[in-house]
Amino acid sequence: MDHFTYKNGRMFAEDVALADIAKQVGTPFYVYSSATLTRHYKVFADALAGLDALVCFAVKANSNQAVIRTLAKLGAGADVVSGGELTRALQAGVKPGNIVFSGVGKSDGEIRMALRAGIKQINVESEPELDRISTIATEMGTVAPVALRVNPDVDAHTHEKISTGKLENKFGIEWTRVHEVYTKAAKLPGIEARGLAMHIGSQLLDLQPFRDAYVRAGDLVAMLRADGLSVEVLDIGGGLGIPYGETDETIAPSPDQYAQVVRDTLSGLDVELVLEPGRMIVGNAGILVSRVVYVKEGATRTFLIVDAGMNDLIRPTLYGAYHAIVPEREPVKGATLIDVDIVGPICETGDTFAKGRRLPHVNAGDLLVMRTAGAYGAVQSSTYNTRALVPEVMVNDSQFAIVRERLEVEDIIALDRLPDWLE
Structure with missing residues (x-):
């Protein structure tokens, strides 16, 4: 609507x-319609009622200050993928503790900016990035809250240019290495390993890939905890598709249907969930x-x-x-x-x-x-x-x-x- x-x-x-x-x-x-932005955010957030969940708007979808401020006033956090987006989110009034920083190529300057701002977490995309964050945080005399981004090897069946969850994609750490890298993160100086993150793609019109990815994420959380590792946060990304009015009139899943998948697969994990809708809110x-x-x-x-x-x-x-x-x-x-x-x-x-x-x-x-x-x-x-x-x-x-x-x-x-x- x-x-x-x-x-x-x-x-x-x-x-x-x-x-x-x-x-x-x-x-x-x-x-842009303020009423539509407000309605879409509330519908999505309301679908998650009863869950320990933070909704972080994916700023890459629309980074206009007025859009971000409208959503921030409704309680939204922000998912950012650059220092520029981080600056936009902060200037638009998003609380630092409600900002997550994703992206595969964070520069030293962007890492320092995130640590100085005191954001909620940095989503780590690779082992070299984890090492670099450790070095920078130690030099700054601070501790970086991080979540390891998992590549779950799940095909989202979406356009090849917006698919992010398969092994051939550049995003995240192979799910088979997560235990090894998370164990390392928990011991690194300047690092607080808070949890896991994943995002399998954009414009998903089928809920099954979400279900498959979330089941795998839940298994990883259980495995890490079984070895005495703390997992407090699970960032499950965004990607829920919307109808663009194609002639075949493909109907996108509703937020309620999506939320039911989240409940079915993750509600018993006792973690804080972070969700990163973008297109669904502003498209x-x-x-x-x-x-x-x-x-x-x-x-x-x-x-x-x-x-x-x-x-x-x-x-x-x-x-x-x-x-x-x-x-x-x-x-x-x-x-x-x-x-x-x-x-x-x-x-x-x-x-x-x-x-x-x-x-x-x-x-x-x-x-x-x-x-x-x-x-x-x-x-x-x-x-x-x-x-x-x-x-x-x-x-x-x-x-x-x-x-x-x-x-x-x-x-x-x-x-x-x-x-x-x-x-």
Whole structure:
């Protein structure tokens, strides 16, 4: 469910007309709904009621300060994967004790930043990283709370570029070596081994891989405890998929169904659970609004050329991802539909949002809405082709605010520097 609906023939974000935002902000732009963010977080958190669980929003899905602050005020923690994301989470008001730091390539500076901030834990991805954290923590005269990230060798049956839980993936420590490495961690200076972590992938629409991974995690916890090792925390990651509106209308599992898998497999472990939802919270809470620049009648097809490009929303190009695309003006009931390709202005054939999409007739100047763009949309945007960086807007009932200004071409070029010999 989201709060982007037609009212009197025009699409609104909550109680704000998209056309009104477009007049003030220009196109293209992202819009986030506070009400949708709030609802999705509460539905997910409520599904876990009765469990000792901390919900840490995966900042990589959407790192806008307004988004993080909205969720932090609801009690969310943060899962971060860089020093930049850690800085964003802290500045947005997330409590340090509710932040976990994941990621396979943490630099010395990022490790020191995390230890100085006093975050909840660092999820260790490899034995060399564990050794490095030990050295840095000892040098700083502190103790690093860590959880070992397990690679459970479970196939999430998702896109190859977002699969993280198979042995050939770069993430985590092979599950068969966890006992050995955890035993080592418990003895290392500057290290407090607090538990285990895992994340098997993103956009999972089948709950069985979660079940398989969590059963393996539970077995590992029992094995470690049997040898007298303390395991207080189990970070089970995120990855719960959402419906993007594909024509086959795949239905994603509900948070309640997912939570039941957690209860079935982990409720008796007596550990604090950490969960890292990202897409599930913010995906349907955001849209990308673009304007049709030209309607081009090609030799074999009709192209709608819009002012958004793959630099603004790269998911269709990068993953072959589907986004529902609808006109900002509500189509007349029974309107004739035609097949169109929706493409952007980037000098790449891959700059295509949809092929053969059935839409009612639209004209140059009309607005189109790309749904379910709140996750991995703006965070992956770029200035490719020296295009202005797309702005972000948040609505709250009848109010809206620009929460990231458009980075104009002049601002982008101003970042360049000429060497002395070219002056």
